[in-house]
Amino acid sequence: MTMGIMVGGDLGGSAIGVAPGAKWVAAKIFNDAGESWDSIIHEAFQCILDPDGDPLTDDTPDVVNNSWGIDIPGVCFTEFQPDIDMLKTAGIAVVFSAGNSGPSGNTDLSPGNNTNGYAVGAVDPSMTIANFSSRGPSACDGSIFPEVVAPGVNIRSAYLTTGGLFSDSYAFGSGTSFAAPHVAGAMALLVDAFPGISPSELERVLEGTALDIGDVCPDNAYGYGLIDPLRAFDTLQNNEPRVSVIPCSHDFGIKGFGKTFSLKTITVSNLGAGPLSISDVSLVGQAPEDFQIQNDACSGQALSPGASCSFDLEYAPFTGGSSSALAVVQSDDPSNPSFEISLSGGAIELVSPNGGESIPSGTVRQIQWLAPPEAVDFNLRYSCDGGANWSVIGRNVTGTTYDWQVPVYGVDMNQCLVRVTAFDASGTKLGRDESDGFFTIEAVRITVTSPNGGESLQSGGTHPIQWITPPGGSEFTLRYSCDSGVTWSMIAKRVSGTSFDWSVPVFSENQHDCIIRVTAFNSLGVKLGRDESDNPFSIEVVRVVAPNGGEAITGGGQYTVTWVTNGTVSPVAKVVIRYSTDGGATWQTAGKVSGNPGSFLWNVPAITSTTVKVKVALKDATNTVIGRDRSDSDFEIK
Template identity: 45%
Template sequence: MHSAKSNRLPRSCCIAVVAAACCGAQAAVIDPELETELQGRAPYEEVRVIVSLSGKVKHRLFEVKDRRHRDTRLFRALKAKAAVDQESHKNFLQGRGAHRLRELWAINGIAVTARADVIRELAARAGVESIRVDTILQAPAVSYSSPAPPEWNLNAVTVPGLWALGYAGAGVVVANMDTGVDPNHPDLSGKWRGGSNSWFDPHAEHATPYDFSGHGTQTMSIMVGGAVGGSAIGVAPGARWIAAKLYNDAGQAAYSDIHLAFQWLLDPDGDPATVDAPDVVNASWGLVGNAGQCITEFSNDIDALKTAGIAVTFAAGNDGPAPLTSLSPGNNPAGFATGAVDPALTVASFSARGVSACDGSVYPKMAAPGVGINVADLSFGGLPLYAVVSGTSYAAPHTAGALALLANAFPNASVVELESALAQSALDLGVAGADNSYGYGLVNALAAYNMLNAAAGTPPTITSTPVLAATQGLSYAYKVTASDAEGGPLAFTLDQAPTGMTIKTTSPFIAWIGWRPTNAQVGTQAVTVRATDPAGKFATQSWNINVANVNDAPLVSNDAYVMIKGGTLNVAAPGVLANDSDPDIGDTLTATNFNPPSAGTVAGNADGSFRYTPPPTYTGMASFSYLARDNAGLTSKTAGWVSIAVRANRAPVTVDDAVATPVNTAMVINVLGNDSDPDTAIDAANHIDPATVFIPVTGKPDMGGTVTVNADGSIGYTPKPGFTGTEVFAYAVRDTYSTPAISKAAYVRVSVQ
């Protein structure tokens, strides 16, 4: 991947003997491939790079050994470390005109586009460990193949046996890093977790799930697809999915995009108070074109995910049948790569072989079906809903799906324990023992389950009797008690529950279920509670709650607004209702009984929106009242009051500017860039009017230069020929108010050098 180191030294660094140390430091920091790139660029030409800083968080200090207790400690530590280490370097880069800065806090790095000479300056800064090219990776291609028997692949990895035991992936979240996912495919649509923490597009091309290729939809369907088409296609159909779209719609991803996806997977909502990371991540891609090499660009990312209790699987690559064709990052020490077998359980000719180029270990780690795999395909554009495909891209999701099933069955097991169970229970193929074609053998999900289950002991027993009645709007509580022959402690969860119901463990064998039923939940609500022991054994209890109805009056709160004299205040829904509530959770409110204001007129609407118009010249306070009504017709017992402060228009605020230009060089100055209008926050239509910038009579350039006001409010400045020194001129500007206010004059100081 890396080119040979060049002997040519940067002139900016190696002018004198003292500079020898500078050049040596740069050589150690700048990657050889980047050095070659820089030598071919002019100092002012820009290059996209990834910068790694020397300080690293020790992942092992935050290792999750019981996946039921996953947390965000590692996420918080990584972000805190990066915030401290990166600040000065980001300031430096921004001060040198660098742009497209992207914080790669998971590896304590920064992705940035900067001039070649700035990159060399950066390399000499303390704390910079390495700088390398932000390489572009092409999306994997879809490889269609001839038809194969339905479900042969699922039977080969024995997942129907786990389904029969009740383990289909319930409660487990899987993710893929791929070309995206088609969320409308009938085998996937109901399984997306949903929300902003369930889709990541580093290119900002699609706000919701989308797949431009089909590759990501296909790999996801192997993990969680159902049987809508008449036969099963997914290993863990009970799991939910989220996705990171690595590639843009042109099929390209920069290394920095991949780093961003990895760190998103650590904590998708970015909130350290919640644990919403996936349980299993599948990465059916590799650094194609670098077979047989060890590239550790993403080693820290992978290790961070696994430390946080997230299993990660990779495709072994399609560079076989030659030996020593392992592919990064799957061949990294933390990688868990899967090779492909055909329906005869023979290794596919294209499947990459070991040993691992990184540590000399067995490669791939596992084998799984990867020839003639029935998958979901894109549901739009008139394409068939299903396809048959081949490649190690489609072998890896079998391993990921099997890990999801085991995570369902053994929520306490660590990632290492889940991987070890798959490896130790695998069906040995090829030569006896682990080898560099089949790895440890064919994934055998049922055998892995039996291995983990062998030492699990007996399940717990739930001994309490559930509470069967509740009232809408009032608190419901049930104390769940259980026992365990092995001594627990027990983890309590809700398998099925109405929206809003929670469960909190208060002792090793007791949990409290709490809930406040809404108006929409009146009737019968089904609940199932699960008690799980440390070995993953569990007991469940199911019952129905009969919810009775009751109604309480809405509660209103006062509102306050500010507006500018002579205008109209338009407040959109929910308007006055925004801070109102109803004790009956789920009730909808409407606004009614708008009373005339103390000054001016008001037109109020049921959705809470209103339009207030003061008298044309009025300034001061005005107020009016209203009532809130619930959907049962009950109105609030007190009125809500709306206070409106009507202010006079204020002039724009201008700030002096200081700029510089070379001698005999004209320039355009954005004088409005640091100016503001104090009323814009109150009325967005009342702002600085760029078209009204003018030069006061007494504010013309004082050293013979000339100025021209442009239509966009910028000012063109031309110094007097041969002049050097400082020249000052002034400007002022009006706002867009109906009777515009004029700012005070601001002064522009131009240093002509």
């Protein structure tokens, strides 16, 4: 019924199909219960080669419509592929209904999905794919399925006459079984107009002239589109070329910035009836510099009907975020001289820190990146060993910035990287990017400025300890040592600010190897680092003022020895003054004074020497030395 009435017409002439003048013959392959066997179908294909069994009569059909299929969607059965090859070799075009297992993808049926099959899907009067129409791709070779579409919803067709009760009986039906005969009829028209046209030429010209509906480019719902028999006729009549490009759009997806994506091969075919001249393939649009044409075997080529060429497209973005461009194929196709291929891609680009920066330990540093809109969730990590090991900064981060609490290191870390990994709303990983080069996380920097070496502090006095705080430093612990750092004594804990008035301890001897240590902590109590005085300072109990070195004193005369006393462990009862004429190797008493007057009139011996020193010793009531000092350098008696 569908093989004849919708291809040609009924015997009464009251119904007109696609090819009303066509002659037709039917081969019944299903019984009245809708059952059949492979052997019967093989016999029917054999019958088609010579319907009347007489090789002397010319009754071989030009087109065979098959409104049937093996109703197991998404599976490739090749039982009848040799039969189809046989018919096509004999010059018979073969058309199959795509099947009624839609609307999901991978619902294609055999034999229509065979490599040599030609499947037809169904559209409604609004040219929208029918919900039931089977979709591809082909389970046999992954190619586009169906090849084309035709009307297949609410089609008026011949119906049972009930034994002649109704002379003109019609009904409305839907299905791809009603769509396939439209294509078979169109092929019959073209064969009639162009005798000798081959099955492959028929298929090609119908694809090349189909009205592209649905998604741009051939797709697995509409195939190449809705057949246009008149345009197919004009193309053959005028020997016109028809350019076809597969795919005619491509999304390279999302990866890390600076990464080269896999090449995508684009195939350009001539689906027309005359030679197709391709002058150029070029890139235009929003970001053509992010895409590259490689291995171009199309520019400057002339393709005969049915021939094809190819070129590769590469996506290597220069910037993060989304990119798009058009690859344009320039040809002499009169209906589409500039065929545009839509290209898109996205890159995750880490902007900062991206290499070369120096970031202080313990500070807050903003990480910045670029991403296309579909990237909505990000994981951040860092490495300070050149990427060998990675630590988490943050998970499920939104936006394109993140305030990173930089870790604290005691030494400079010079091989640091940050990595950002992007995910879409479903949690699918899209891509990642890392710092282009190493950056440095600087060791924590706290600097003691006073006392920092060379100062003389007063025993029992007050002296400000001062320091420069590191970023994030909020509390400080202070210690001192007067044995060059061998042992340490606490000054204060949890000090805030950048200075502290230190009550210098009282000593029984002058201290010359003293240093200060300041240790910094952040608000969470995490140690940030420490610093010490660069050089030792002194804490003085008593200091000789004169003679203190460099003076020239007359022998046999008098000289006032003076000194300054700071805090002592007990009251001074007396002061003993001594002198040395051999640089301090031996000492002689110059005199004693009660109390601590701060001066003594010395009767200088009548000698000459250039290596003279004076020593002052403080003693308490128990005759214990509680402080002493001597001239810093030699003076002269002359």
